[in-house]
Amino acid sequence: MPPRAVRTLVVEKKPMILTAEGAGTIQARYVNNIGFLVSGRLLTRNVDVGAFVKNDDLLASLDPVDYKSRLTAAESQVTSAQAALDQAAGEESRFKELLKNGFTPQARYDQALKDLQTAQAGVVGAKANLKLAQDQLRYTDLHSPTEGVVTQTGANVGQVVQAGEMVIQLSSFSDRDGVFSVPVLYISAAKVGMAVKVWLQAKPTEIVQGVVREIAPNADPITGTYTVKVTLVDPPADMFIGAVVVGEVDTEGHEVVTVPATAILQTGDKPEVWVVSADNVVKKVPVTVDRYDTSTVTISSGIVQGDRIVVAGVNSLNDGQKVAIEPTDAP
Known part of the structure; x- marks a missing residue:
């Protein structure tokens, strides 16, 4: 046969x-929680959630009345300090000339010089306070540092907000x-x-x-x-x-073998395949199946690279039976 x-x-x-x-x-x-650098009562909020904004757009503003008053006071301080400096400079100049001609003691000139230096420091301090007041007034307007979309708001008009408190959340x-x-x-x-x-x-x-x-x-x-x-x-x-x-x-x-579903022989607890030896004799070999698909089966262990297995008629074979090979394409 x-x-x-x-x-x-x-x-x-x-x-x-x-x-x-x-x-x-x-x-x-990138999500930026944007807030004012100064505290105050929120006067306007120009954007709502979902609004697209561009760089430097005005987002909100605080009531500037108090900060305008501070600016006026700072400007007055600069004027007063400058007047004191002018007076001290004139005094120092006069006592310097008198000292040179021997009509005043050294101690009196030293006092005039000290008054001049104090007046100079007063002008520097007054100008620094003026710059601070100008900046604080400017900070009452909240501008967008970048373009983006508003994803959250943290304050409504009329609410008192603290410096650094989130007013607008801006998402890039x-x-x-x-x-x-x-x-x-x-x-x-x-x-x-x-x-x-x-x-x-x-x-x-x-x-x-x-x-x-x-x-x-x-x-x-x-x-x-x-x-x-x-x-x-x-x-x-x-x-x-x-x-x-x-x-x-x-x-x-990990590496697996995909074979037709018809190659699997299920006669016991573990699936098996028929492996054909070099002399065309078949032998049952148990395998581990990773996945069953509609027409294929994925095998992870039990057979190795180069093994020849039977893919059709597996229920008609016996261990040790000699077969004639009819190759087929891999799935």
Whole structure:
């Protein structure tokens, strides 16, 4: 009786491609909490949440009455200090001439010189106070330090705000990240610099390339997930801050063999395949299956590179049976 003809393929191990997907949101990479450098009552707020602002746009202003009064007082101090300096300079000049001609003692001239130096210091101090008053009045107007979108407001008109208190939260629109919450089961596979494909949940055909920029070192105490930030490369305008996106990562896992599902023989607790020896004799070999798909099976161990296995008619063979090889293409 001639040997039974069987279809076979030669095992070729390849890295298993692991794909992971997750939903996230678009967030600004740089978020500025902007506040006044001085305290006061909020007189105007010119922007609301969602407004786009440009560099140096007026965002809000404080009631300037008190600061104008301080400026007036500082200007008066400078005028008074300058008058005192002029008088002291004249006194010093006169006593210097008298001392030179021997009509006044050295001590009197020294006192005039001291008065002159004190007056000079008074002018310097008064001008510094004037500059401070001018700056404080200027600080009652809050200008945008950069362009961006308003994502939060911290004060309303009529409210008294303190120096440094957040009045406007401004998020940069030019630099945006996709921010994802990754379960602890998968965070070990995430690496800084890893490539990520990102698309809008509502527009899956518009794909943007991204790179993992930051991985949180600690899990969120509430969700137990790790925050992963992905820098987006040239994101479109419709990937606005707050938009829901999907990220996909493909990574290489350990080496596996993908075979047709028909190659698996299930006669006991462990799946097996028929391995054809060099003299065309078949032998059952147990294998470890990683994944069952519709028409293929992924095997992680049990067979090695170069093994020839039977891929059809596996239920019609016996251990030690001689077969005739009819090769087939790998899946």
